[in-house]
Amino acid sequence: MPWQRLQSDFRFALITLFGALATVCLLPIAGYRFATGDVAAGVIDLVVVAVIAGSVVYMWRGGSVEWAGRAAAGIGAIGVIVVASLVGLSGLLWTYPAVVAGFLLIERRHAIAYGAVTVLIVAATGQGFDSGFMRVAFAVTGLVVGLFAYIFAHRTEHQRMQLERLVTRDTLTSAANRRAMEQELPIAVETSRRGNVPVSLAVLDIDHFKRINDGHGHETGDRVLVDFARVIGAATRRGDRLFRYGGEEFVLLLPGIDTTALASLCDTLRARVADMVEVDGRPITVSIGAAELGARESVSEWLARADSAMYRAKRDGRNRVVVAPSQVEATVVDLLQRQAALRD
Numbered sequence: 071m072p073w074q075r076l077q078s079d080f081r082f083a084l085i086t087l088f089g090a091l092a093t094v095c096l097l098p099i100a101g102y103r104f105a106t107g108d109v110a111a112g113v114i115d116l117v118v119v120a121v122i123a124g125s126v127v128y129m130w131r132g133g134s135v136e137w138a139g140r141a142a143a144g145i146g147a148i149g150v151i152v153v154a155s156l157v158g159l160s161g162l163l164w165t166y167p168a169v170v171a172g173f174l175l176i177e178r179r180h181a182i183a184y185g186a187v188t189v190l191i192v193a194a195t196g197q198g199f200d201s202g203f204m205r206v207a208f209a210v211t212g213l214v215v216g217l218f219a220y221i222f223a224h225r226t227e228h229q230r231m232q233l234e235r236l237v238t239r240d241t242l243t244s245a246a247n248r249r250a251m252e253q254e255l256p257i258a259v260e261t262s263r264r265g266n267v268p269v270s271l272a273v274l275d276i277d278h279f280k281r282i283n284d285g286h287g288h289e290t291g292d293r294v295l296v297d298f299a300r301v302i303g304a305a306t307r308r309g310d311r312l313f314r315y316g317g318e319e320f321v322l323l324l325p326g327i328d329t330t331a332l333a334s335l336c337d338t339l340r341a342r343v344a345d346m347v348e349v350d351g352r353p354i355t356v357s358i359g360a361a362e363l364g365a366r367e368s369v370s371e372w373l374a375r376a377d378s379a380m381y382r383a384k385r386d387g388r389n390r391v392v393v394a395p396s397q398v399e400a401t402v403v404d405l406l407q408r409q410a411a412l413r414d
């Protein structure tokens with residue numbers, strides 16, 4: 071699902087854009103260099119394009135975004151340094167875009183160091199400077215460009231994170247919202263299948279929540295939702311994700327957890343809620359349905375299986391956990407039932 075990642079992963083999208091731009095801009099320049107007999111510079115341009123395009127392909131095929139960015143930035147810097155020492159002024163000019171591109175490709179604090187080192191090496195080794203003063207002026211202007219790019223990247227990243235928090239968080243409980251869930255579940259499915267590690271999800275629905283609202287007021291209901299999300303958040307691991315699915319229903323994504331571990335984990339959560347969430351000293355309870363992702367199962371089928379397990383927990387008396395059988399178990403049960411029906 072790399073197309074979905076273009077929307078959900080900002081750095082993934084930036085590196086892809088950089089790869090496309092670098093290819094479109096550098097290929098004609100490489101052609102021009104060959105045409106004018108500048109074979110060495112042409113070869114350097116082609117190597118730069120090949121490494122950058124290779125990094126993007128590696129990332130699209132599931133490789134690390136960080137390493138793809140580092141490889142693209144690294145080859146960009148080497149290309150600029152070598153070309154500046156080979157062709158003079160027309161090579162020197164590429165230093166400025168390389169410094170700015172660093173902020174798109176790698177972490178901000180690394181990008182400022184990367185930009186400063188690239189500018190200083192080019193100032194020291196590049197050809198085409200008329201005088202020592204020109205070298206110093208080049209170094210100073212390059213560093214100023216890097217500093218401005220740093221300030222700009224800092225502000226943009228801060229605002230982007232604020233915006234992302236606003237659109238992906240539920241304002242009442244601070245859990246991730248349904249929109250975030252719709253983006254993250256397909257990624258979790260892809261990660262699980264690629265790494266061949268299990269992933270499970272649990273649907274948690276607070277019991278008789280309407281009675282809390284009706285008997286104690288909406289504000290108390292809101293407070294229960296906040297306490298509930300806090301208790302679940304504190305009882306789960308760092309990589310687990312809690313989403314508010316709607317109303318008093320939450321979804322918990324549990325990477326690395328299979329059907330065997332699911333029942334005891336969910337039961338711990340159920341007990342923790344009953345112990346720690348209350349109204350007027352009376353415990354609030356939760357019904358939980360859980361399911362491990364099945365082979366070839368879609369996100370909606372997976373969610374539907376966990377949801378129907380949760381409804382079974384409600385039907386069986388609430389304040390309990392029902393784990394949906396794994397797909398293999400479900401198929402065996404189905405076959406046995408069909409066999410029994412044929413025999414009758």
Ligand SMILES: Nc1nc2c(ncn2[C@@H]2O[C@H](COP(=O)(O)OP(=O)(O)OP(=O)(O)O)[C@@H](O)[C@H]2O)c(=O)[nH]1
Nearest residue numbers: 275276277278279280281283288289291292317318
């Ligand atoms: N206080 C508060 N109430 C909410 C919020 N969102 C949904 N609700 C209420 O949650 C209640 C859900 O009630 P039901 O769907 O009947 O479920 P329930 O009473 O929990 O019953 P069971 O799920 O069958 O145990 C409704 O009264 C909604 O108005 C919210 O953000 N704050």
